[in-house]
Every structure is written in structure tokens, then in C-alpha cells.
Amino acid sequence: MSSMHLSQLRKWMLASPPVEWGIHRLRELLIGALRQGPIPQHVAFVMDGNRRFARSHKIETVEGHNLGFEALARILEVCYKSGVKVVTVYAFSIENFKRSKYEVDALMEMAKIKLSQLSQHGELLDRYGASVRVLGQRDLVKPDVLKAIDKAVELTRNNGDCILNICFPYTSRDEITMAIAGTVEDYSKPISTQARPFSQTRITQKIQSRNLSTSPLRSNSPTPSSTSDVDDSVSSTTTLHAESPMGGQEGAIYPDPETITADTIEQHLLTAGDPPLDLLIRTSGVKRLSDFLLWQCHENTEVVFLDCLWPEFDLWQFLPVLVEWQWRQKHIEEKGLGSGLKKPKTKIR
Amino acid sequence: MPAASRETDIYRRDAKLDHTLLTPAEREKLIEPYLPEPPLKPSSRRRKNGKLAGIPTDGRGHSRLGVRKFLKHHLHLLVYTIIHAVFSIYIRFRQAYHGVKDRILAILYYHHRTPELIQKDVKGLSRLPKHLSIILTLQDGGRGGAGLEALVDEVAEIAAWCACTGIPMLSVYEKTGILKGYIPATHRAISRKLSSYFGPEHPAVLLRAPHMPSIESAAGTPVNGTPAPSPAVKNLNILLLSAEDGRDSLVDLTKTLAEMSQRSKLSSKDISADLVDAEISESVMGEPDLLVLFGPTVELSGYPPWQVRLTEIFHVQDNQDVGYQVFLRALYNYANAQMRFGR
Numbered sequence: 278m279s280s281m282h283l284s285q286l287r288k289w290m291l292a293s294p295p296v297e298w299g300i301h302r303l304r305e306l307l308i309g310a311l312r313q314g315p316i317p318q319h320v321a322f323v324m325d326g327n328r329r330f331a332r333s334h335k336i337e338t339v340e341g342h343n344l345g346f347e348a349l350a351r352i353l354e355v356c357y358k359s360g361v362k363v364v365t366v367y368a369f370s371i372e373n374f375k376r377s378k379y380e381v382d383a384l385m386e387m388a389k390i391k392l393s394q395l396s397q398h399g400e401l402l403d404r405y406g407a408s409v410r411v412l413g414q415r416d417l418v419k420p421d422v423l424k425a426i427d428k429a430v431e432l433t434r435n436n437g438d439c440i441l442n443i444c445f446p447y448t449s450r451d452e453i454t455m456a457i458a459g460t461v462e463d464y465s466k467p468i469s470t471q472a473r474p475f476s477q478t479r480i481t482q483k484i485q486s487r488n489l490s491t492s493p494l495r496s497n498s499p500t501p502s503s504t505s506d507v508d509d510s511v512s513s514t515t516t517l518h519a520e521s522p523m524g525g526q527e528g529a530i531y532p533d534p535e536t537i538t539a540d541t542i543e544q545h546l547l548t549a550g551d552p553p554l555d556l557l558i559r560t561s562g563v564k565r566l567s568d569f570l571l572w573q574c575h576e577n578t579e580v581v582f583l584d585c586l587w588p589e590f591d592l593w594q595f596l597p598v599l600v601e602w603q604w605r606q607k608h609i610e611e612k613g614l615g616s617g618l619k620k621p622k623t624k625i626r
Numbered sequence: 627m628p629a630a631s632r633e634t635d636i637y638r639r640d641a642k643l644d645h646t647l648l649t650p651a652e653r654e655k656l657i658e659p660y661l662p663e664p665p666l667k668p669s670s671r672r673r674k675n676g677k678l679a680g681i682p683t684d685g686r687g688h689s690r691l692g693v694r695k696f697l698k699h700h701l702h703l704l705v706y707t708i709i710h711a712v713f714s715i716y717i718r719f720r721q722a723y724h725g726v727k728d729r730i731l732a733i734l735y736y737h738h739r740t741p742e743l744i745q746k747d748v749k750g751l752s753r754l755p756k757h758l759s760i761i762l763t764l765q766d767g768g769r770g771g772a773g774l775e776a777l778v779d780e781v782a783e784i785a786a787w788c789a790c791t792g793i794p795m796l797s798v799y800e801k802t803g804i805l806k807g808y809i810p811a812t813h814r815a816i817s818r819k820l821s822s823y824f825g826p827e828h829p830a831v832l833l834r835a836p837h838m839p840s841i842e843s844a845a846g847t848p849v850n851g852t853p854a855p856s857p858a859v860k861n862l863n864i865l866l867l868s869a870e871d872g873r874d875s876l877v878d879l880t881k882t883l884a885e886m887s888q889r890s891k892l893s894s895k896d897i898s899a900d901l902v903d904a905e906i907s908e909s910v911m912g913e914p915d916l917l918v919l920f921g922p923t924v925e926l927s928g929y930p931p932w933q934v935r936l937t938e939i940f941h942v943q944d945n946q947d948v949g950y951q952v953f954l955r956a957l958y959n960y961a962n963a964q965m966r967f968g969r
Contacts, residue, residue, distance in 0.1 A: 306701070306702070306705055307705070307709075309698070309701075309702040309705070310702045310703075310705035310706040310709060311706070312702065313702050313703050313706035314706060314710070347634075394653075397653075398653070398654060401654060449931075449935070450899045450902075450903070450932065450935060451899060453876065453902070453931070453932065454897060454898060454899045454902050457876070457879065457880045457883065457897055457902060458894045458895070458897040459894075460880050460884065461880060461883045461884045461887045461894045461897060462887075462894040464884035464887070464888065465884065465887040465888050465894065531888040534880075534881040534882075534884040534885045534888070535881065537877055537880050537881050537884060538877060539873045539874070539876075539877050541877075541880075542873075542876065542877060542880060564938055564939045564940060564959075565936055565937065565938055565939065566934055566935065566936075566937075566939070567935070567936065568935045568936070571931040571932065571934060571935060572873070572876075572931045574926065575872065575873075575926040575927075575928060575929050575930075575931040575934065576926070576927065576928060577925060577927065578925065578926070579923055579924065579925055580923075580924035580925070580926070580939070581924070582924070582939075600709055600710065600713050601713070601717070603710070604710065604713055604714065604717065605923070
């Protein structure tokens with residue numbers, strides 16, 4: 278009984294104006310202080326634990342998601358005030374469609390309302406150069422939600438100072454598959470060859486006739502297989518293709534698939550153009566990536582698993598993570614200066 | 627988000643009615659005091675400078691603002707320094723605490739190279755990973771043989787623990803891929819380690835790396851008369867991975883698919899997650915159940931991205947070395963079990 282009174286008293290204390298003002302000042306001070314060190318450019322969050330929070334506090338699941346949204350807003354404030362450029366949040370997985378219809382519908386409705394509400398404050402978003410992007414499978418979203426998404430995205434398209442990526446019907450495998458398919462599609466488009474005043478057939482014939490007369494062995498000498506994009510059936514012309522892959526006599530010429538690199542695929546990902554992911558935070562103590570940003574986070578990203586549930590997540594949980602990240606970054610920097618290998622992160626003033 | 631409770635209250639009431647209570651203008655007014663200063667756009671800054679140059683008498687107001695800004699900056703710098711000073715003390719203590727804890731656990735749970743003891747440690751676990759994956763790091767940057775030797779020894783140790791606990795599949799990720807050049811030597815080291823654990827009746831080991839010939843050894847034959855400890859698995863599969871099995875394998879797959887598409891053997895619409903998954907698990911490996919990192923933080927450093935989708939990731943904070951207690955804690959964590967002190 279007394280504990281309830283105590284918690285009431287605590288709540289009342291925290292809500293009193295001077296304490297509130299003090300906390301607000303303290304937050305500002307801490308965020309300002311954080312800005313003095315290196316700041317991650319790209320942070321991702323897996324917002325896990327809304328349902329568990331609702332269950333443990335005996336409120337409705339949807340209410341838990343609402344509180345989760347408030348936590349997101351708080352964290353976004355911290356992130357952008359401290360200088361993070363891109364924040365990516367995992368809002369809804371494709372797998373989540375397997376949840377109860379009631380919950381899925383409520384989440385969709387929430388997304389629609391929040392996004393359309395966001396669109397009403399276009400001027401405010403412009404002032405801070407904030408832009409919203411929604412990453413994921415568009416086909417799985419209902420048309421009315423899609424409209425709200427498009428409106429919000431369209432409104433903020435030209436702002437580039439800070440970006441919020443909302444992963445909504447998203448899984449990373451789906452994203453990687455789409456990136457591969459996109460790359461393949463790009464590489465199956467023939468290169469348009471401009472007409473030149475020389476006839477390639479004539480040149481080929483000339484060379485063949487000369488080769489035949491001088492050394493008959495040369496015409497079928499092996500050529501490097503790097504130009505495997507041409508049809509092998511025209512074997513007599515392979516000698517020429519080693520030097521001029523632009524020859525366009527047997528139909529379409531494609532870009533060389535050997536030029537595909539990890540960067541090519543990266544440019545086809547949904548997060549193309551964003552700085553590399555520095556920090557990935559997952560709440561609620563589950564130590565899995567759950568199909569989130571697999572490609573982006575597997576390099577030098579620091580993955581942090583926290584035990585608190587997402588609606589409880591605030592500056593006080595985020596601060597230690599950020600400070601530790603800064604501390605580690607400084608160590609890497611020192612080591613990098615010693616060996617001159619790793620490049621230090623850019624400092625934000 | 628307003629931190630103040632009154633505003634939060636209003637916001638929540640508004641949200642409950644699907645944001646019909648307040649007009650956008652009212653809402654903007656609500657959060658007005660909490661908005662940061664808008665970032666100075668180049669245009670506005672220029673305007674300010676122009677005004678300053680035009681009216682030099684206006685300098686007083688500006689300088690007061692400058693002083694305030696200067697003080698604020700220095701206050702922030704001071705707080706930053708204090709935070710980091712406190713933090714570096716804290717982290718030393720934390721590292722020391724974890725170091726002592728790990729040492730105690732290592733003493734309490736030492737395997738003594740006895741399979742029975744290891745089997746006893748994991749007896750109560752409700753489930754074991756079918757496929758365990760570990761990330762190891764080469765210590766001295768590959769110079770000199772010491773780092774390589776340590777790495778081979780670590781692989782052999784962990785392979786032996788897996789054989790004792792009954793994990794049939796182990797994949798070892800090491801970024802540089804140096805181990806792939808020493809497959810026969812590694813295989814010999816593992817076999818030696820296994821026979822030191824099990825005696826003559828040790829399990830068969832299949833060591834391989836993607837796109838490389840595998841090396842297989844037969845199980846040791848039981849010697850009649852002496853009751854030798856029997857391993858929990860008869861065959862142990864070990865897979866060596868490196869950075870090139872990660873993104874590069876996906877890139878290679880894309881190259882192949884692009885080539886096929888250029889010869890119109892396939893359309894880009896045929897590419898599905900299932901197809902990619904089938905190809906990747908065929909050429910590299912399937913999804914591991916548990917990934918154990920022996921470093922102080924979770925940094926995947928190039929680990930195959932496609933496969934870690936649902937893998938449990940385990941690491942011990944501030945841990946540096948490859949120890950049996952880390953391995954055991956990972957298994958306990960995977961089975962959602964509590965570690966109890968004493969056996």
C-alpha cells in the first residue's frame with residue numbers, strides 16, 4: 278500500500294513545474310554535451326517490446342503501440358538534436374502480418390493517422406530539413422495507408438538534413454532479393470551503341486583474311502572469358518571482342534556482369550545513399566536481428582541489445598549506449614593514429 | 627515529444643480521438659517551447675552578416691548572444707569531459723568486474739578435457755543448437771605464426787566441446803580466411819585434440835570450406851576392454867568461413883543471375899527470396915541457430931549477412947578470450963536456462 282503512495286508521490290513530484298523544468302534543462306544539457314564528441318551518422322532501432330509492455334502493465338496491445346510511438350518521438354528528438362543524420366526504425370515486418378487481424382489493422386490505422394498528421398506540419402518539417410521515407414513492400418499495404426505514406430514522403434522529399442527511414446512491411450531478405458533483381462534487370466538492358474562510320478563486318482573480314490594468309494593458328498587462339506556476355510556461337514569473331522567489346526553485330530550488347538560489386542547491389546538497396554550504419558539498437562532483450570538490415574549491419578556496425586522494453590526507452594537508456602560508442606570510437610581513433618589504418622569518424626560540431 | 631506532463635496529457639487526449647481534438651496550428655503551438663532552434667540556412671546567415679556589416683551599432687546585442695553561445699559551448703564541453711571521465715572510470719570498473727566474474731566462472735566450470743564433465747554441464751538443457759557458429763579474430767594481424775597457431779588451437783578446442791555436447795555442425799568465421807589455406811593442418815590439430823579428449827574412440831571430423839575440397843577422417847575404432855567415453859556425436863561437421871563468403875557470395879550470385887538474364891535464360895521477375903536462399907545455403911551454408919562472439923562487443927565484421935536472419939547472437943560483455951565458460955553460457959542462454967553455481 279505504502280509503495281503505491283510512494284509512486285503517486287513520485288509521479289506528483291516529477292510532474293511539478295520546477296522538477297519538470299529541471300529535467301528538461303538537464304536533457305538539453307546532456308544532448309548538447311553529447312554533440313561535442315563523435316556522433317553516429319546512422320542509427321537503427323528495432324522497436325521491440327510494445328506488446329510485452331502492454332501485457333505487463335495490463336493495458337491494451339494497441340495502447341502499448343501508442344506508447345511505443347511516443348517513445349519513438351522522444352528518441353527521434355534526442356537523435357536529431359545530437360546530430361544523427363539518419364535514423365532507421367523497424368516499424369513493421371512482413372512476418373508481422375501473421376499477427377491477429379485486429380492488431381495489424383490497428384497498427385495500419387495508427388501509421389495512417391500519424392503520417393497524415395505529419396503531413397499537416399509540412400512547414401515545420403521544412404524548417405528542420407527533415408524528410409521521411411518508408412522502406413518496404415508497397416504491394417502489401419492497403420491503398421488508403423499507401424496514400425498517406427505517399428503524401429508524407431512526397432511532402433518531405435527535398436529535405437535532406439535529417440532522414441527518418443520507416444521500415445514498414447519490411448524484411449531484409451526481401452530487400453536484398455529486390456536489390457539483386459534490380460541489379461540483374463539493370464544488367465540485362467542492352468547498351469545502346471551509337472552508329473559509327475566504320476563497318477565492323479568489313480574489318481572482321483579483313484582481319485580474318487589477313488590472319489588466314491599469315492598465321493592460320495591465330496584466329497582460334499583462346500581469349501579471356503571476361504567477355505562472356507557475347508553469344509559464344511559466333512566463335513570466329515571472339516578475337517575481335519577481346520579488344521572491342523562494343524561490337525554490335527550479333528544483336529544486343531550487355532554490360533559486363535563481372536563489373537557487379539557489393540557497391541552495385543548496395544545502390545539498389547532501399548537505404549541507398551545513406552551513410553553506413555554505425556549503431557543498431559534492439560530493445561526487450563531479444564538477441565536476434567530478426568531480418569532487419571542484414572546487409573547494412575554486418576560490417577562495422579555495433580549491435581547493442583538492451584533489456585528494457587521499447588516504451589520505456591528514453592534518453593536515460595540511450596545515453597550510456599551513445600557514450601560507450603563515443604568512448605570506443607575514440608579508442609579506435611587513437612589506435613588508428615598509431616597504425617594509420619582505420620579512418621576516424623567525422624566529428625560533428 | 628513534450629517532456630512536460632500537461633502537454634503529454636493534452637497530446638494523449640488528442641491522440642485518443644485520432645487527432646481530431648486539436649487543429650494543426652494548436653498542435654504546433656503545443657510543442658513550440660520544445661522545438662530546438664532551427665538550423666541556420668545559408669541564406670539566413672548571409673542576411674544576418676549583411677545586416678551586421680551595414681549597422682555596426684547593432685553589434686552589442688549580437689556580442690551578448692555570442693557570449694551566451696560561447697559560454698554554452700564551453701559548458702557543453704565541460705559536461706562532455708566530465709561524462710567521459712566518469713565513464714572511463716566506470717568502464718574500467720566494469721571490465722575489472724567482468725574479468726573477475728569470468729575468471730571465477732572459468733574456474734568453477736573447467737572441463738578438465740573430460741567429456742563426461744562437459745556432458746554433465748549441458749545435461750539439463752532443454753535444447754541445443756543444431757548448427758553453432760562462432761566468430762574468431764586473428765590476433766597479431768597475420769604476422770608471425772603465433773596468431774595462426776592460437777587460432778587453430780581455438781578451433782580445435784571448440785570443435786572438441788561441440789563433439790562433447792552433441793552439436794553436429796560448427797561453422798567458424800574468421801575475417802581474413804587464413805585458416806582456409808591450412809585446412810590439412812587444421813584438420814590434424816582437431817583430430818589430435820579430439821583424441822586427447824576421447825582417447826582412441828573419437829568422432830569423425832569433416833572439415834571443409836565453401837568451394838574447396840573437404841577433408842574427412844574416419845572415427846577412431848573402439849579398443850576392446852577399456853570402457854572409453856563415447857562422444858555425443860559420431861560425425862562432426864566443421865565449416866570454415868571468411869569475409870568472401872559473406873557479401874561476395876551474394877555478389878557472385880548476382881553476377882551469375884545477370885549473365886543468365888542476358889542470355890534470356892531467366893527473367894528478373896523469377897528472382898525470389900526462396901531462390902536466393904536455396905542458392906546461398908547450397909553454396910555456403912544454411913542458417914546457424916546460435917552465433918557466439920568472443921569479442922567485447924557485437925560486431926559482425928563481415929559475417930555472411932543472408933544467414934544471420936534469425937540467429938541468436940551471444941556475446942559476453944567485455945570478454946576478450948575464447949573460453950569454455952563463454953561457450954557454456956551461450957548454450958545456457960540459448961536454452962533459456964539459468965546458470966547455477968556449482969555442479
